[in-house]
Amino acid sequence: MKLSFDKSSLMNGINIVLKAVPSKTTMPILECILLDATDESIKLTANDMEMAIETRIEGNILEKGKVAIDAKLFSEIIRKLPDSEIVIEEENENIRISCEKTNFKISGRRGDDFVGMPSVETNQYICVSQFTLKEIIRQTIFSIAPNENNKLMTGELFEIQDDKLKVVSLDGHRISIRNVELKDHYENRKVIVPGKTLIEISRILSGDAEKEVYIFFSKNHILFEFDQTVVLSRLIEGEFFKIDQMISSDFETKITVNKKELLESIERSVLLVRESDKKPIIINIQNNNMELSLHSLIGSMREDILGHHSGKDLMIGFNPKFLIDALRVIDDEEVTIYMMNSKAPCFIRDNEGRYIYLILPVNFIANR
Amino acid sequence: MKLSFDKSSLMNGINIVLKAVPSKTTMPILECILLDATDESIKLTANDMEMAIETRIEGNILEKGKVAIDAKLFSEIIRKLPDSEIVIEEENENIRISCEKTNFKISGRRGDDFVGMPSVETNQYICVSQFTLKEIIRQTIFSIAPNENNKLMTGELFEIQDDKLKVVSLDGHRISIRNVELKDHYENRKVIVPGKTLIEISRILSGDAEKEVYIFFSKNHILFEFDQTVVLSRLIEGEFFKIDQMISSDFETKITVNKKELLESIERSVLLVRESDKKPIIINIQNNNMELSLHSLIGSMREDILGHHSGKDLMIGFNPKFLIDALRVIDDEEVTIYMMNSKAPCFIRDNEGRYIYLILPVNFIANR
Numbered sequence: 001m002k003l004s005f006d007k008s009s010l011m012n013g014i015n016i017v018l019k020a021v022p023s024k025t026t027m028p029i030l031e032c033i034l035l036d037a038t039d040e041s042i043k044l045t046a047n048d049m050e051m052a053i054e055t056r057i058e059g060n061i062l063e064k065g066k067v068a069i070d071a072k073l074f075s076e077i078i079r080k081l082p083d084s085e086i087v088i089e090e091e092n093e094n095i096r097i098s099c100e101k102t103n104f105k106i107s108g109r110r111g112d113d114f115v116g117m118p119s120v121e122t123n124q125y126i127c128v129s130q131f132t133l134k135e136i137i138r139q140t141i142f143s144i145a146p147n148e149n150n151k152l153m154t155g156e157l158f159e160i161q162d163d164k165l166k167v168v169s170l171d172g173h174r175i176s177i178r179n180v181e182l183k184d185h186y187e188n189r190k191v192i193v194p195g196k197t198l199i200e201i202s203r204i205l206s207g208d209a210e211k212e213v214y215i216f217f218s219k220n221h222i223l224f225e226f227d228q229t230v231v232l233s234r235l236i237e238g239e240f241f242k243i244d245q246m247i248s249s250d251f252e253t254k255i256t257v258n259k260k261e262l263l264e265s266i267e268r269s270v271l272l273v274r275e276s277d278k279k280p281i282i283i284n285i286q287n288n289n290m291e292l293s294l295h296s297l298i299g300s301m302r303e304d305i306l307g308h309h310s311g312k313d314l315m316i317g318f319n320p321k322f323l324i325d326a327l328r329v330i331d332d333e334e335v336t337i338y339m340m341n342s343k344a345p346c347f348i349r350d351n352e353g354r355y356i357y358l359i360l361p362v363n364f365i366a367n368r
Numbered sequence: 369m370k371l372s373f374d375k376s377s378l379m380n381g382i383n384i385v386l387k388a389v390p391s392k393t394t395m396p397i398l399e400c401i402l403l404d405a406t407d408e409s410i411k412l413t414a415n416d417m418e419m420a421i422e423t424r425i426e427g428n429i430l431e432k433g434k435v436a437i438d439a440k441l442f443s444e445i446i447r448k449l450p451d452s453e454i455v456i457e458e459e460n461e462n463i464r465i466s467c468e469k470t471n472f473k474i475s476g477r478r479g480d481d482f483v484g485m486p487s488v489e490t491n492q493y494i495c496v497s498q499f500t501l502k503e504i505i506r507q508t509i510f511s512i513a514p515n516e517n518n519k520l521m522t523g524e525l526f527e528i529q530d531d532k533l534k535v536v537s538l539d540g541h542r543i544s545i546r547n548v549e550l551k552d553h554y555e556n557r558k559v560i561v562p563g564k565t566l567i568e569i570s571r572i573l574s575g576d577a578e579k580e581v582y583i584f585f586s587k588n589h590i591l592f593e594f595d596q597t598v599v600l601s602r603l604i605e606g607e608f609f610k611i612d613q614m615i616s617s618d619f620e621t622k623i624t625v626n627k628k629e630l631l632e633s634i635e636r637s638v639l640l641v642r643e644s645d646k647k648p649i650i651i652n653i654q655n656n657n658m659e660l661s662l663h664s665l666i667g668s669m670r671e672d673i674l675g676h677h678s679g680k681d682l683m684i685g686f687n688p689k690f691l692i693d694a695l696r697v698i699d700d701e702e703v704t705i706y707m708m709n710s711k712a713p714c715f716i717r718d719n720e721g722r723y724i725y726l727i728l729p730v731n732f733i734a735n736r
Binding site for chain 1: 441444445448449450469470471472473474475632633635636639640666667668669670671672673
């Protein structure tokens with residue numbers, strides 16, 4: 001095999017597929033990137049057996065072939081080479097990388113030993129912009145469950161219904177919901193996508209509003225296709241939680257406040273919270289005023305925020321982290337919070353139905 | 369006590385004295401910053417018993433007093449407050465911090481319990497620019513010894529002789545020497561300054577060439593005074609190594625090469641070096657060419673760099689890290705390396721006597 005590339009196109013390709021190289025594995029071949037130039041194009045592939053990424057890169061095929069190269073070493077060497085033409089030659093898994101006056105010789109592995117991207121028959125797809133997909137992942141991913149105790153909670157629901165895409169994540173204490181209007185007509189579908197896949201995809205996506213992502217579905221897989229890249233991931237099997245019955249539009253208290261003011265105030269309050277001494281933030285709503293307070297072993301904090309309040313007065317306590325997570329991904333200048341009483345969940349939602357963040361309160365009287 | 373400040377001046381002051389707050393200590397009071405407004409000015413002080421930093425900050429004294437405040441909590445709270453006026457009140461070690469509509473209440477400690485800056489009688493000083501001091505620290509600090517096996521090697525020699533300041537560090541494998549012309553006449557003096565002190569000072573120094581640092585000496589201490597800040601540190605006791613007899617200007621081989629080319633080539637070579645498999649970089653000088661090569665279990669690397677060579681041909685091996693450290697802090701476009709033979713140290717030095725970097729070679733034949 002003999003190939004030549006611009007450093008930048010090779011480096012970009014490596015950075016994309018690196019996202020599917022497992023950090024720990026019992027199969028050393030998975031620590032490799034497959035460099036495949038057996039056809040007319042040059043492809044890089046990595047696969048951690050849950051997710052596989054393949055990307056095509058620009059370059060010249062001087063001699064066809066394929067080889068698997070240790071991903072970490074390969075990426076480090078390419079990164080440190082001069083910004084110039086890079087030539088990669090391979091014979092019997094001996095790899096020579098040359099660039100200007102530099103020559104590296106390293107060992108590779110047989111390309112045929114690499115577990116490539118499985119071929120999957122897809123029967124349906126949707127199309128959204130890279131910007132939209134990157135944003136909805138950012139706006140929901142924080143409320144997946146951090147551990148595997150409940151496998152379903154480690155993924156996100158992607159539900160296509162009536163030409164809308166609804167993305168949902170939940171961890172038992174809160175629910176995040178984002179809705180996006182699709183531009184075309186698509187069949188209804190519900191799948192659960194692993195959170196890890198979404199995190200890695202959002203790192204690869206450029207976030208360009210003009211560029212599209214095609215999302216294909218099969219029985220057990222989801223496939224994302226964008227730019228020169230394909231990401232294939234297993235789906236999580238099972239039936240997602242019935243969230244519709246948890247969502248209510250009733251409320252007894254409603255308050256609208258400046259989002260930045262509220263977020264910054266809660267961010268300050270957590271300075272008084274230590275791992276060993278979790279304390280809720282207490283919100284007291286009265287006379288168009290939201291008083292926030294937090295008392296811990298370290299000290300106390302109190303702050304007033306003016307707002308537009310309707311309905312009953314209310315005092316309610318929350319885990320401050322959950323409010324922070326939701327407020328950080330809401331890009332509106334003002335947020336409206338709807339509450340029933342101090343024991344029912346609050347809803348942060350907009351009028352257009354783009355987002356709903358449900359957060360369970362905590363029993364602050366016991367905690368005070 | 370009642371004081372008011374602009375957030376920015378308080379924050380700047382805290383960031384400066386934080387450098388002397390110990391990360392681990394058996395004396396909880398040392399984890400505090402002393403806020404002292406018993407005189408006409410407001411001072412912040414921190415002290416880890418090796419080094420103390422005191423800085424004066426702008427602010428209004430509405431009621432005199434002093435109190436010690438947990439450094440980490442204090443800095444976090446101030447950082448998160450709005451960019452506005454901050455009022456700090458204290459009564460019986462109960463501290464109230466207010467800013468706009470935010471109020472924090474935390475506990476402090478008695479100011480009198482704080483171990484303040486010792487008063488030291490100085491008998492001599494020099495003056496250099498902040499830029500110069502920051503630079504010479506950066507250019508020498510990497511070759512102090514990382515552990516305390518030899519206390520003298522954890523510090524740097526500051527030697528004033530004939531109106532020059534010479535700064536020296538060494539770790540048994542290499543020596544770094546920087547010389548600076550002083551602008552005034554000063555008495556000769558030799559002290560050993562703890563490396564830790566120099567690292568923290570260089571983080572505080574603005575690096576402004578127009579601003580000065582006064583460096584005062586006492587029998588056991590060194591005191592740096594600049595801007596509104598005073599840093600006092602113990603000296604390391606003992607007699608520094610006699611380095612003059614290690615420095616030679618004889619050579620059999622001399623080569624001048626582009627610094628950036630050489631540095632980048634060696635930086636690439638270390639990609640093949642693993643903790644468990646330390647391999648030298650081998651430099652082969654012949655016909656105005658410097659061939660660099662490194663062979664390890666991972667692979668091999670070879671590169672040619674053109675240079676101006678005089679004297680004998682030579683093959684010599686080095687720990688690549690030592691060459692990288694020295695080359696990174698040399699700001700010249702070209703560097704000249706002087707060598708005797710494959711077993712004697714090499715010298716990287718300029719013609720003006722501003723710097724000398726001595727590096728011992730390694731026995732590469734055994735390593736090959």
